[in-house]
Amino acid sequence: MIQVMKQLPPSDLMDEYEELMERLKDIALVGQVGSLLSWDQEVLMPPKAAALRAEQLAWISKEGHTRQTDTRIGELLEILEEITDLDEVQSANVRLARESYDKATKLPTEFVIEMAKHNSKSLISWTEARAKDDFSIFRDDLAKSIELARMKADYLGYDELRYDALLDLYESGLSVSRLDPLFEGLRNNVAPLIKAVNERGTRPDMSWIDENTWEQGGQEVLSQKVSESIGFDFEAGRRDASTHPFCGGPNPDDVRWTTRYSDSDPFGSLYGSMHETGHGTYEQGRPRNLDFQPAGTANGLGIHESQSRLWENQIGRSLEFCEWSLPLWKEQFPENMSNVSAEQLWRSVNLVEPSLIRVEADEATYNIHIMIRYEIEKMMISGELEVDDLPDKWDDMYEEYLGVRASSRSLGILQDIHWSMGAIGYFPTYTLGNLYSAQLLAAARSDLPNHDEQVRDGDFGPLLEWMRVHVHQRGSILKPADLIEEATGSPPSPDAFVEYLVGKISRLYGIGA
C-alpha cells in the first residue's frame, strides 16, 4: 500500500504504518464502547445507576487517554512523517493521528483531570443557576472555565489569538480571521432582512398549530416515515426519545438518534428528527473500507452540521417538501390538518420571528444568535469583557441585533449548556453548518436538474447519493475547508446561504430582496 523512498526498506515501513493503524483501531474501539455507555446514559439508564455509570465512563476515558498518549505513537508518527509519497488516505491518517496525538499530549494529565473535575462541578452549578434564575451561582465556575480555556489555548499553542486554538478543536484550521468575514457577511445581509420582515412582513397563520393537540403516536409515525424516506437505514440504527435530542451510537452500523415530543408543537419532533437524520445518514455513509482509521471518520463539526441542516432546513422547509409531506401529515392528523394546504404548512414551518432561545430560532435569526455568542466568546478569552459584565452584554446584544431583551438570566446568559461543559469555541460550527449546507445544495443542484421535482415526489435518493459521493465517502481525508472546495468548486463563503435566504424570505413575506 505504501510507496517508499529508497533509503527506507518497504517491509519496515509497512510495519510502522500497520502498527499505527493497529493502535488507532484499539483507540477507536475504546471510543465505540464509550459511545454506547453515553448513549445508554442519556436514553434509558435507570436514575440510580448514575454514580456507577460515572465510574464506568471514567474508566473508559482513562483507557482511551492512556492509549492516545502512548509515546510509541509519537515515535511512529516521526518516522511516517518523513515519507513524502504517501497516498491521500495514508497522509490523512498520519496528519489526523498527529493532530490527535498533539492535542492529547500537549495537555498535562493533571490539567486534564482538573478540567474534568471542574466541568462536572460547573455543570451542576449551571443547572442550579438556571433553575433558580441566578447568575451569581454560576459566576465563579464560569470565571474559572474561562481561565482554564485560556490555559488550554496556551498549552495547545496558536499563531494569532488564543481563541483560535479553541476554535481549532472543533473544526481543524478554524480561526477568527476566517470567521470574522463570514459573520460580517451574514450581519450585513441578514440583519436588514429580519428588519424588513418585522416591519413589512405579514405573520403566517399559526392558529391551526396552536389550537390543536398533537398526539405523540402520530408524530412518531411521521418522524419514522420521513427519516426512512430520506434514507436513514433502520437496520443499522435506531430512533428513540430523550430530553435533549442528539445523534450518537458506536459506529456506522449502529447509529442512534433521538427526538422529543410536545403535544402542542409537532414541528419540534419532525424537524428535530430530520436534523438528526442528517447527522445519522452522514455517519452511515462513512467510507467503510476505512473503518477504525481517522481518515474514515466524519469530518469536523461544521461539515456534520451541514448534513443535519441540509435535511432540516434546505429540504425540510422547502415548499416541495411540504407538498410531498402533506399527505403524511393528513394521514396521521386528519382532523387537525383538514383545512391545511401545502402552502400554509410551508409558511408555518418558515415563521421568521426574533426570539430569545437559540434552539427554537428560525433560519433567518439563528445565525444572529450564534454571532452574539461568537463575539462574546472572543471578548471572554481576550479579556476585553469581565465575567461580571457578561450577562448585561448578552442582553444588550440581543436588543441591538434582534430587538428582544431577556426578562431573566435563564433566558439570557444561562440558556446554553456549552460553557458549563467547558465547550468554548464550539458555537461557530453551527453557523458554518448553515453556510456549508446552502453551498453544498447549490452545487448539488447543478448536478441534479430535477431536484425540486424529486423532492416533491419524495425521491430523496439522488440528493443523498450526491452527498454520499461528495461528502460522506470522503471521510476526513481532506480538511473541512478543502472538502467544501472540492465538493462545490469554491472555498467556504456565506454567498450561497445569503442568496438562498434572501430569495426564500422575499418569496414568503413578499418583500424585495
Next chain:
Amino acid sequence: MIQVMKQLPPSDLMDEYEELMERLKDIALVGQVGSLLSWDQEVLMPPKAAALRAEQLAWISKEGHTRQTDTRIGELLEILEEITDLDEVQSANVRLARESYDKATKLPTEFVIEMAKHNSKSLISWTEARAKDDFSIFRDDLAKSIELARMKADYLGYDELRYDALLDLYESGLSVSRLDPLFEGLRNNVAPLIKAVNERGTRPDMSWIDENTWEQGGQEVLSQKVSESIGFDFEAGRRDASTHPFCGGPNPDDVRWTTRYSDSDPFGSLYGSMHETGHGTYEQGRPRNLDFQPAGTANGLGIHESQSRLWENQIGRSLEFCEWSLPLWKEQFPENMSNVSAEQLWRSVNLVEPSLIRVEADEATYNIHIMIRYEIEKMMISGELEVDDLPDKWDDMYEEYLGVRASSRSLGILQDIHWSMGAIGYFPTYTLGNLYSAQLLAAARSDLPNHDEQVRDGDFGPLLEWMRVHVHQRGSILKPADLIEEATGSPPSPDAFVEYLVGKISRLYGIGA
C-alpha cells in the same frame, strides 16, 4: 482491617490486600461495561451492528482477561494466602480471587478471544436457524462450540470427566458424581407423580385461556405491577422485551430484566416476569459495602435460580398468590376474567402436562427437561453423540421421558439460547435452583408464621427481607452449599422440593402421594 502475624508487618499487609482490591475493582468495571454491551446486543441493537459489536465484545473480553491473568495477582494471592486470621469477607475475597485467577490463567488469551468471537457469530446463526427452523444453519457453529468446550475443559483440568470442569464453572464444586444421584432421585419421585397425574388426574379447565385473546398492554401492566409489589426497584433497573427472557445489566443499581408476550398465553409473560424479578431482586440486594469485591457478588447460579424459582413457582403458583392477584387480572382483562375464580386461576397456572418447551414447563415436568439436556451434554462432551445425531436424540429422549415429540427443530434442539452462547454445563443449575428454593422457603416459613396470609395480602416484604438477610446480603462470602446450610440448617437436599411437589400435586389433582 487485617489482623497480622508476627512475621508480617501490618502496613505491608494492608498494602497487599488493598492492591488486590484495587485490581479486582478494575476487573469488575470491565465486567460491568461488558454486561451493558451484551444487554444492548440482546435487547435493542440494530441487526447490522452485529459484526462490530462482536469486535467490541472481543476487545472488552481481552481487556478483562489481561487484567485477570496479570501475574501480579498471583503474587499477591500467594502472600495473602499465608495469613491465617483473615475475617470471613477477606478470606472469601482471597478464595474467590484465587478461583478466578486459576480459571483465567489456565485459558490462553488467544483461546479466550477465539471463544468470544465464535459465540457472537454463533448467536447469530442460532437466531437465524431458529427463525427459519433449519438446524443446518447452526450445525457447524454448534460443532465448533462443542469442540471449544472440550478444549476449555482440558485447559481447566478435571479429575474424572471433562464435563465436570464445565459444571464447576457455573456452580463451584459441581460434578457428574454429585448430579447423577440427584437426577436419579428426582426421576424416581417425580416420574411416578407425572404418570399418576396423566392417568388419574382431571385436567383443569384451560378454555378461558385458550378461547380468549390477551392484549400485550394488559400483560405489561400486570408484569410491572407484580414486579413492583414483590419489591423490584425500578429506579435501579428496567423491564424490556426480548426473544429470550433474561436478567442482566451492569451492577446492582442498574439491573435489567426482560420478558416476552404472547396474545394467546398470558402466563408466559407474567411468570417469566416473576422469574426474572427473582433474579433482579437478588442482584439489587447484594451487600453494597462490598461493591467491586468478589465476596459482594451474587453466589453461584444454583442460588441465583433459587431466587427466581421462589417467586415464580413457590410464591407465584400458590393459591394465596392467585387470591391476591385475581383483582389485578380482572382489572386488565375484565371480559376474559369475568367468570374466573382464584381457585380456577390457581388450577390453570399449575397445569401439569408434558410439553416440548422447557421455559413453559410446569413444576413437575421441568426437571425432566433439564435431565434430558444434562444427559445430552454429557454425551456431547464425551463424544458418545455426534452433532448430526443431536436433533433426533433430543426428540427421542422427549418421546421416551415425556411422551411428546417436536414437530420442528425450533421446538426441539434449537429451542434454547444456551449452547449458542457456549454455555454448556449451565442447565443443571436450574434443577439445583428448584431444590434450593423449596428448601429456603421451608426455612423461611418457620420464621414467618403468617407467611400464607402475607402472600394473600400481597405483603411480600417479610419474605423478601428474609431472603435479603439470609441469602442476598451474604453475597458470595460462603460457598453455595454452605450458604444453603447456614440459611436452612441442613445441607442441600431434594427432600423439601419433593415434599412440596407431592403435597401440591396431590391437592391439585386429588391423587394420593
